[in-house]
Amino acid sequence: MRIDTLEILRCPFCGGPLELVTSLFHSRTDLEIRDGVLACECCTFPVVDGIPVMHLRPNAGLARSHVEQGDPDLALRAMIGLERPQDAERFEAAARTSSSTFRDIVEAMGSGFEGGYFLYRFSDPTFVVSQAVVRAVASTVLRQGGRAIDMCGGSGHITRSLLDLSTPPPVLADLYFSKIWLARRFTAPGCEPVCCDGNGGFPFERGSFAYAMCSDAFMFIWTKRGFIDEMCRVVDRAGSPGTVVVTHTHNQLVWSPSHGNPLTPTGYRGLFETRRVRSFAEAGLFHDVVAGGPLDLSRGDSGAALDTDPALTLIATDHARVFSKHALEAPGAPRGVYRINPLYETTTEGSRIRLKLRFPNEAYETEYGACRAYLPDETSIESAALGRLQAGGSTDELSDLIKRRAIVDLPRQYY
Ligand SMILES: [Zn+2]
Structure with a gap:
């Protein structure tokens, strides 16, 4: 640290x-x-x-x-x-090897870590919406500087989106040590990991941050009122109440896989008490992202839209510019390396690579099948064009496939 x-x-x-x-x-x-x-x-x-x-x-x-x-x-x-010596030695050998990938070390940890879905995280629909919201909101509120915290950020996939926006580097907080340890090495290098329990007081001074977020985890927090109080406290600086963002929290009124202990849209709003908060149904935001933008945070979703959506986004901020339309970022230089999305089976046909969408299993398809809205079932890429992109060439040639996430910007040594 x-x-x-x-x-x-x-x-x-x-x-x-x-x-x-x-x-x-x-x-x-x-x-x-x-x-x-x-x-x-x-x-x-x-x-x-x-x-x-x-x-x-x-x-x-x-x-x-x-x-x-x-x-x-x-x-x-x-x-x-790791309790058994042979398990510990396998992990330590993988950790010592500089060429080990994220996947190698996860396998050496021997756990059913996130069901193996981490490989597909950067293109799943939950991530795609959260990333667009985070980039839009954090880039607006941190424009003049300020630090971000990703609470319950797990292995740092969303924290990665904060690395170039937060000064000093973002804090990644989670109860699971192995996840934040991996994040620091692979997914969010440069972040400051802190192992702590979101069901208690946060281990930070009041006003340490300008932006606090929690993505795809809030429904698993039992002490929800305390959690939101703490999110508001750590961004509460004299004269500036800071920004609190919760993305992809499940809705008690609509069943979803890995449901957790969600509240209703009204219940979530009530947690913020005197702070003004806006709620968004994820379907509308997803539609904006699939359409290529803009991400419309000026919308006021109806009670019916909120009540019937499996997942919600909550934003509490005094920065009026947050609640406007935000252009999606165009593909640019990768933070890691552009690679073919691991959800594709690839075969080489002459000078082209043929891509066929293949879900790892039915459970994945049930939970994340909405990615079909942007991932083409089948497509092909000129091998040389992919080579030029990976050698640092312009993204223009393959920008459509990057926007559709058939080609993704993945951490180095990811798998
Ligand atoms: Zn003490």
Whole structure:
């Protein structure tokens, strides 16, 4: 973790500041703490492989005792959740190898990590809408600077969309250590990961951020009122109430896969109490994105549109310009590397590559089949054109397939 993160980090229980306990084992440079123990007036928390662990779950206690005993490797094993030595060694070998991909390390972790769907995350309909909303809102409210936090951001797919908008770099917070550890290495390099529990007080000082978001996770939070209070608190700076965005939260009135514990549209609005919040039905935003823009955040969705949509987006901000029409960003230089979407089966036919859409299984198709609205069933690409694009050439030649997400900008060493 960056040393300057201590300026915003606070104990989730007593609210006090934290400092590195220098009388215990620690490793640090002038800029970063790699391993050690942080203390406030009430608790101690471990820093494991550069990530502060700001909760008191059993794995955190185990990791803290390993750090105190000067064994950071065992602390990392405890946080990744690897108990058997052979599993831990397989993970550590993959982690040590610089050529390991995101997929290699997920496989070495041996978990049913996100059901393997992470591979397709960058083109699934939930992501596509959330990304468009995040880019539109965050680029508007962070134009004059300010920091973003992606709460419950998992393995950092959406955090990646904040990397060039947030100053200092965005904080990625999640309870699952292995996800944020992967995010820092692959999906959102440069982000500041913090391991914490969204069902409690957030481990940050009031007003640490200008923009707080939570994507595709809020329905899994039980303490929803406390969560929104905390989102509002961490963006509350004197004179500027900041911006809170919740994308893709399920609707209690409409069943959806991985339903969680959602509220009704009215229930969600009530959580914001005195703060003004606008709600959007995801279908309308999805339609805007599929149509190529603009993303119309000036719309006022009817009660019926909200009540019948499986997923909602909530935006609380005082920046009036957020609630307008936003052009979608045109394809440009990739953040990672342009590759053929892994949902396609490819065969080479002479000088062309033929692409055929193939879902990994029926469950994926049930949950994410709406991607057919933009992913062509079949298409083909001139091999040389893909080569030129991957060599850093202009996106003009293949811009249509990039817009349709048949070609996606993926993190380096993703799979
Ligand atoms: Zn404390």
